[in-house]
Amino acid sequence: MKELNSTTMDILRETCRDAGLRLTQQRLSVFQEVLGSHDHPTAETIHGRLRRTAPTLSLDTVYRTLALLERCGLVHRVLDPGGGDRFDPVTDGHTHVVCRRCGRIDDLPVPALGPGGLPEATHWGRVERRHVVYYGVCKACLAEPRH
Numbered sequence: 001m002k003e004l005n006s007t008t009m010d011i012l013r014e015t016c017r018d019a020g021l022r023l024t025q026q027r028l029s030v031f032q033e034v035l036g037s038h039d040h041p042t043a044e045t046i047h048g049r050l051r052r053t054a055p056t057l058s059l060d061t062v063y064r065t066l067a068l069l070e071r072c073g074l075v076h077r078v079l080d081p082g083g084g085d086r087f088d089p090v091t092d093g094h095t096h097v098v099c100r101r102c103g104r105i106d107d108l109p110v111p112a113l114g115p116g117g118l119p120e121a122t123h124w125g126r127v128e129r130r131h132v133v134y135y136g137v138c139k140a141c142l143a144e145p146r147h
């Protein structure tokens with residue numbers, strides 16, 4: 001499990017205080033799990049991983065904790081084309097690629113679009129963050145015979 005640095009801990013404490021919540025051990029374990037996960041897990045996946053060590057942790061607590069993390073900007077919600085939400089601790093507006101066979105979501109480094117990596121779509125307004133999703137077939141699926 002990933003150790004949280006003091007800046008992250010400060011943000012968590014502040015976020016919980018603002019929301020009128022205590023930073024409980026359960027919430028902390030959800031924070032640690034998602035911040036150390038780079039496979040874009042769903043709330044159910046995080047719940048499943050934590051259940052081994054925290055059998056009393058409810059899925060509801062996981063959902064609410066993730067929503068809290070999203071609100072304070074520590075995780076981003078990634079829309080899963082198969083339905084449901086995935087969570088991503090990398091919040092720098094990177095690009096995703098989705099395997100249309102197995103549904104895995106990976107980060108895909110692409111060249112920046114311009115200053116700040118954002119298009120200057122002033123005719124539209126102000127573009128503040130980028131979330132581009134590419135679709136394809138991952139290596140593991142390509143290696144499998146088609147059915």
Ligand SMILES: [Zn+2]
Pocket residue numbers: 099100101102103104137138139140141
């Ligand atoms: Zn795949």
Ligand SMILES: [Zn+2]
Pocket residue numbers: 040088090094095096106107
């Ligand atoms: Zn990502």
